[in-house]
Amino acid sequence: SRDSQVLMDFTEYNLLSQLFFSVRNPEGQIKLYSKGADTILFERLHPSNEDLPALTSDHLSEFAGEGLRTLAIAYRDLDDKYFKEWHKMLEDANAAIDERDERIAGLYEEIERDLMLLGATAVEDKLQEGVIETVTSLSLANIKIWVLTGDKQETAINIGYACNMLTDDMNDVFIIAGNTAVEVREELRKAKENLFGQNRSFSNGHVVFEKKQPLELDSVVEETVTGDYALIINGHSLAHALENDVKNDLLELACMCKTVVCCRVTPLQKAQVVELVKKHRNAVTLAIGDGANDVSMIKSAHIGVGISGQEGLQAVLASDYAFAQFRYLQRLLLVHGRWSYFRMCKFLCYFFYKNFAFTLVHFWFGFFCGFSAQVGKNVSFFYTIPWIVDDCYTWLFTNQ
Template identity: 35%
Template sequence: MVSKSTDISVLMCLSVCVCVQFLKMFTDFLSFMVLFNFIIPVSMYVTVEMQKFLGSFFITWDKDFFDPEIQEGALVNTSDLNEELGQVEYVFTDKTGTLTQNNMEFIECCIDGFQYKNRQDVGSELDGFCVTDGPVSKLQQKAGREKEELFLRALCLCHTVQVKEASTDDLTELDQVDQVDGLERPLTQPQEERGFIASSPDEVALVKGAMQFGFTFLGLESRTMKIKNRQNDVESYELLHVLNFDPVRRRMSVIVRTRTGETLLFCKGADSSIFPRVRPEEVDRIRTHVERNATEGYRTLCVAYKKLSADEFAVAESRLQEARLALQEREAKLTAVYNQVETGMSLIGATAVEDRLQEEAAETMEALQGAGMKVWVLTGDKMETAKSTCYACRLFQRGTELLELTVRTLEEGGRRREERLHELLLDYHKRAVQDAPPAKPGVTRSWATANQEYGFIIDGATLSLVLNPSPDANSSRYKSLFLQICQNCCAVLCCRMAPLQKAQIVRMVKNSKGSPITLSIGDGANDVSMILEAHVGIGKYHLTDTTYGILLILITVVVAEVVGRCYFLYVSFYLYRFVLMEVSVCVCVCMCVCVCVCVWLTLTLVNTHRFKPHQSQS
């Protein structure tokens, strides 16, 4: 019994000794870290920061980054990202103004189910719709003429366009007109085109399109909007309220009052936000045209209107005034009032605007993918329009199998959206991840495992279900499954995106396994959030109508492939050089100290032995 207790005491003493030894080793390690901190000298920090600072000037002076249109080069806001450019794995880009020229041209419109082209080639036929399928005989009737003029008035009134001052007081039109698809327009343009300024080029394109068919917006003076009709008569409308556009509502409206005292609401916006607010029978007449135009790559907008009675306008005005004076949750209250006013509208028609692809956009996308970068397109446009652009710039090949996760696919099968979403995610994960070929050995970058046979498409509504799922067992894996699928696809298209959703996508990839370096490119206010969220953000400044957004992509390719890699090598060289130099100095100092100590000990021993007194013999 005594021996057993003795053994326990010995074991406890040994454990205490071991703990003390480990604690001593840890404190010694920290002490030596303090003692040898001079191995990383202050001069290294100064030299590396100076190298980065001077390197940013070389990027600014580089002729490849010089834009002759604005006579300026690239603007480097921070020098800490030079070396990270060579390690970019994911590129997030906007579509409008970056992949496309952001130079809008009015192509055609659809009024009351009939299509009207704005081109001279009237001999072709598309999907059973002739280019001249406008019923000329119907337009000669009073009802048809009123519908047509109402649509053109809506284009002239529902916007925030400002008119530039022209050199001539009036724009003269010739008596000769050309009737294309039932719409009359001048054969010759005015001597000097009227200039327009707007925050969105779509609005300018629509106003110019209406002007080509006889309705000209003259300007806004003292809350009075003036337009000139086909008979050259000036019409005045009192602007009562503007329900501003925002990326969540995806529409804007104006409330105007005519000279006769009639109050009208004109609304234009995306089909997904307009169709639920009009009568279903009106949607069926226009939906086919909208989908066909989107498939051809055109930007589509739907136009609707509503007559407001005196009581309806009084209620709407009081609610708007109350919401605008609210001190808390003002935006939410305004949105709620907008949604109440913009109901029960009548659908007039739809427009198609062309935004041409940038020059060499396809070659640039291939260069990005060839450099090992994954390209994600984040846009607020309609899915068919964005998909057509991705095919045109070769992000999607004709042999690419597209994995679509949109509201349309979720509604198939007649089941709940959450159940359908869970089923599709598991199916896509099996096809793109589990059945994908194994990664090449020795390759660690995430793009190396990409399956080149699949492309992924998701819209904003479905993305909200993925990122903000309901609290159940199945939804907990939505985000991880979605990320794994996207990482194993050659390209990803996110359409109908809100600005905050763009930032959420970038944040999700940035915080994923491996912490890949991300880069965002954009040219508008909707892209600011994702530019700030990424490791590297590139934006276009000094915007002009002729400034090519493709320069941003070219800058990305050149910087990421050449300049970024060079700066990464330079910084690595300086770090290794300083560490090696300081370690060498420390070794030399230690050797010198050891030599001095050895010499001192040797001399001490020799002197001690030489002068040691001899013992006297007795």
């Protein structure tokens, strides 16, 4: 209603992939509306919802199977006195010095419970122009691409096929859906056994037969495998896979797969996956996103890229580079990235050349001038020759 008054807007709160806000309607009632991933929202519903969550879940799966992006919506009636007390505690938590984030998260958890399910939404989100070509080009450049999304598993798989990251020609697609750490670890190890068989390990990137030795997490390296494989894991299973005693199996299997898709993940989990790769792999990470849910991931990566658009500017403000469409990533990496790398290498060589040219010439001239600090010759001309030659050489080549 136009006469409703928005009391609190928590659209920036995305720790658990949920957004909510409270309003006071014309009758004076306070209602809390929440939207988010069904796997998380359904856990916060009141028991009186009965069979509605199961029916809604079937509809969500049907929508996701068509490639639509889905969300669940619920509400809760709040007592005026309770809301004022809760809001006062929230203000105190925001002003706290110690454990501020934990206190705020606890208050959000407290108010966002006993919800009544309203329904679900399904939105078509078509791929931008040039996404398929960009993904293909980056794959040919031997760049590993991992998809970290909050969408349902069915939606993520459809997007993977639409981007040619998942194909019917793949040797196998491993889906990890364990509910406990033990189940997740067992599924990860079974997937590795399907790749290489029992009692195999790696030596210098080649498969050899010997008694399998567990790899230390800090020594995990990228193994060379024959064939294309994909790993798909949901957010609930990923939470267990990121535990200390399971990280090794997750990272080892993921590094052997051509495509990794993490679906229904929270913003915190996105950042944890990036940190896992940064810490235990000798690789440079780049995170790209367009929404507030991607901010933590963008900040965690070595290079953060934000896409401006309908999702707002949160990702852009937190990024190192920003552009309007995903397809520009190809030019950023394969053109400007390559140029930057070569220019840096050439500059380092030029740095040594310039210092040697200046120092050695005047050191040798010092024997003839009695080391009187007399300048023998202006060597600035010789400094500029390498750059003139390099620029003329570079102009001969196009971006291709």
